[in-house]
Amino acid sequence: MPYVVTQSCCADASCVVACPVNCIHPAPGEPGFATAEMLYVDPRSCVGCGACTTACPVGAVVPDTALTPEQEPFRELNAAYYDAFPHADRAPLALVPPQRRLQRPRPVRVAVVGAGPAGLYTADELLTHPEVTVDVLDRLPTPYGLLRAGVAPDHQHTKEAERLFRAIEEQPGFRYLLGVEVGRDVTSAELAERYDAVVWTVGASADRRLGVPGEDLAGSASATALVGWYNGHPDHRDLVVDLAHERVVVIGNGNVALDVARVLTADADELARTDVADHALVALRDSAVRELVVVGRRGPGQASFTTPELVGLAGLARSGAVDVVVDLGGAAPEELAGDDLRTRVLRELAGRTPDPTRRRIVLRFLASPTRLLGTDRVAGVELVRNELVPDAAGVPRAKATDETEVLEAGMVLRSVGYRGVPVDGLPHDPVSGTVPNEQGRVEPGTYVAGWVKRGPTGFLGTNKSCAQETVGTLLDDLDSGLLEERTTRAGDLRRLLDARGVHVVDLAGWRAIDREERRRGEAAGRPRVKLTDPDEMLETVRSAGRRGRRRLSASSR
Structure with a gap:
């Protein structure tokens, strides 16, 4: 019983790593991975173990016996890929490279500007290093970027990638600073004073x-x-x-x-x-x-x-x-x-x-x-x-x-396509709409990932390989001593924002918004009913905080 990748594939390669017989391609590092429309299972070598379907964050991998009539063409689409690209020299197991470690271990603080897929994949790559802590900023009170606001509502399976992002944001060393706009609430110079590196993942916001x-x-x-x-x-x-x-x-x-x-x-x-x-x-x-x-x-x-x-x-x-x-x-x-x-x-x-x-x-x-x-x-x-x-x-x-x-x-x-707009303090290429960079490096200490780096190309999972490249460059700069330790120059950013009266939404605040949307959705027989007014979102956060404080006060009596 071979498995088949279907329409909602996000191409982030979680299934590639899980597959014990290396039958899912193109894999990271192979030609076409970052630009492929989706990933494909080789029906001739698939052993039907189901490891891929367990690993898939969007439920796109299904057994061929469970394909609906509308999904049947994907059986042929998967097989046709291997007619064109046989992969006859495949290794018997999916190869996972050894985990990199910093050559100069020390506490490292990184700010990621943008809480969409590119930003969260970047945070995930950084947090594989126990020395690194990451603050993820976004001007909206809610994260996930185009996954939340760009995927069509009739593609609910694709939106299940939220499960992957929830796992990322629950890692030690991760912190949200949502509802914070760089340029309005804090300057890019103030970020540079407080972090060893800043990674911009702000996307291509104009059409x-x-x-x-x-x-x-x-x-x-x-x-x-x-x-x-x-x-x-x-x-x-x-x-x-x-x-x-x-x-x-x-x-x-x-x-x-x-x-x-x-x-x-x-x-x-x-x-x-x-x-x-x-x-x-x-x-x-x-x-x-x-x-x-x-x-x-x-x-x-x-x-x-x-x-x-x-x-x-x-x-x-x-x-x-x-x-x-x-x-x-x-x-x-x-x-x-x-x-x-x-x-x-x-x-x-x-x-x-x-x-x-x-x-x-x-x-x-x-x-x-x-x-x-x-x-x-x-x-x-x-x-x-x-x-x-x-x-x-x-x-x-x-x-x-x-x-x-x-x-x-x-x-x-x-x-007819998206285009990137200039980001204050960063160089801008008006033709490509991107920030000029070398494998994600704008200059030591300043990096880009996602559409602001490569232009509006690729799919959800493309952001993972893009983030891996940028983080690899950042780690190279750390190991070579290009990033001086700057985090002692200024205090914690959250304290600065609080002093300015900025209503910061942290992970607990985002969870409160998420719970309220799901509560309203359950009452209406829907996955969620979204809050669309930022003021209502902030009031939901404040109300949850007040309830939490009352419960804490009652339990301490």
């Missing part, structure tokens, strides 16, 4: 613009903001989302675009079983949206979405939850003539007969927006048809033709 007329009309927004809106991110909870129109257009066809398409066309009763934000659920119940058009500038062979996400979308179509239509935009039929799984899934979707009673997702290829139409608000988008023209290297590029058309739409969402 790329289309650069076409009409982009600033009401009804035009970024998919990033909409994702934050339906996930309850405090920055986007007040976003005006008008769903009183039959058609929404998303420009860009990456995974985020597919997430938005699924959520805006989903059955509200199904979403009500998830952690979707309450305000979004109310709006989605009243939604008039019947069609979501996902527009890609190139052909199906160059689409940005991953094969696992496409397979998941096709599963929804087969189940009757939504119609999925493939519009080649004038491309030649041979675009779908290949025999790989991705092309076959697209071909199957293209051959389906639409059901006019269902909501519909249209995958439209070979089109680009030229302008958004409307006066006070968006009324439509003008598209130009593209054709593929190979460049000097033979890479197909989109070239605009003279053909245009207008799609009526009440909302247009741009989903």
Whole structure:
């Protein structure tokens, strides 16, 4: 009974280390690990022991006998990887390198700015050294970054990675300083005075613009903001989302675009079983949206979405939850003539007969927006048809033709990528949107990990290998004496923040917020009901503190 990795794979490689026969690839250190869409189990060498499914933080590894009809394509996807990459020279056991130890043992204090996956993986790597203590700062009162506010609510399995992060934050030497914004509550210079090193993991917080007329009309927004809106991110909870129109257009066809398409066309009763934000659920119940058009500038062979996400979308179509239509935009039929799984899934979707009673997702290829139409608000988008023209290297590029058309739409969402914004006190590369660095080192004592380091690429688990590289560089600097002992220059940061009246949320405070959200969720038959107002979050923390003090006082009598 071989096991199969399915759609919710986070690629953090916990399963690779657990596997006793080294049958899960690509593994850390192998080509493609940091960029692979997911990990894959070799069905020919899997012994069916189940160690991988126990280690998986998101429940993505299942026995082949337990695959649902929607998951069946992943059986082939796992096997196809090994047809292309046989790994015939694999070792009999998964190899775990020996634990590194500091050559100059001494107490080391590190600040990690950003409590998303990159920040927590960085803290985890640092805390394997008993000499190191880590303070994790974030401007929000809640941690987990895009895991909490970026993963679509219908992907609850992916959000189970919270279990891994809970284990990290319970380690000795770990401390949260949440609700603390660097630049507002404390300066980067004050961090440098109090820590041996500062690691910035602040991500890529802005979205790329289309650069076409009409982009600033009401009804035009970024998919990033909409994702934050339906996930309850405090920055986007007040976003005006008008769903009183039959058609929404998303420009860009990456995974985020597919997430938005699924959520805006989903059955509200199904979403009500998830952690979707309450305000979004109310709006989605009243939604008039019947069609979501996902527009890609190139052909199906160059689409940005991953094969696992496409397979998941096709599963929804087969189940009757939504119609999925493939519009080649004038491309030649041979675009779908290949025999790989991705092309076959697209071909199957293209051959389906639409059901006019269902909501519909249209995958439209070979089109680009030229302008958004409307006066006070968006009324439509003008598209130009593209054709593929190979460049000097033979890479197909989109070239605009003279053909245009207008799609009526009440909302247009741009989903053409994220970009990093400058971080005060750090260098910035405006082209890549990253902080220039060498294997995570900006300069001795200042480091980066995650999207601020490598750009908005990779998946959840990519942050683990990225953090490992950065921490390795930091440890090299410690061992070589490049980091002088600076922690005696200034006092503890928490005391400074308390003196300034900053409402710091520590681990106990985050646990109080988490308990309250889960309590409300249990009452509603949902995983959690998120708190979206930072003031309500802080009051929840204070109330929990008051109850704790009363219990302590009563027990001491």
